[in-house]
Amino acid sequence: MSKLKxxxxxxxQTQASMAKTLGVSTQxxxxxxxxxxxxxxxxxxxxxDMVRAIEPNITIDDLFFS
Numbered sequence: 001m002s003k004l005k006x007x008x009x010x011x012x013q014t015q016a017s018m019a020k021t022l023g024v025s026t027q028x029x030x031x032x033x034x035x036x037x038x039x040x041x042x043x044x045x046x047x048x049d050m051v052r053a054i055e056p057n058i059t060i061d062d063l064f065f066s
Contacts, residue, residue, distance in 0.1 A: 004033055004063060007051045022046060039064065 008018055019029035022043050031037045039047070044060050051058050 003066075004047070007055070007058075007063070008033070010054055011050060013050075018047075021050070 008015070013021075015029050015033065016026045018033075019026045022029065024032075024043075028037070032039050032043070044064055048058060048060050048063055051063065
């Protein structure tokens with residue numbers, strides 16, 4: 001998930017702000033970003049839409065599965 005962290009940092013977001021956006025606790029977000037627990041489909045879509053502000057052609061596969 002280091003790619004995801006990189007995009008989060010480029011967006012100027014902290015784990016706490018991402019957690020708030022997704023409606024989860026900071027600990028839950030940390031577990032998801034580090035790969036301990038999976039993101040839900042709706043969370044993946046929200047994150048993809050945020051990243052598209054800086055990377056318009058990014059896909060969910062690019063973010064989470066490659």
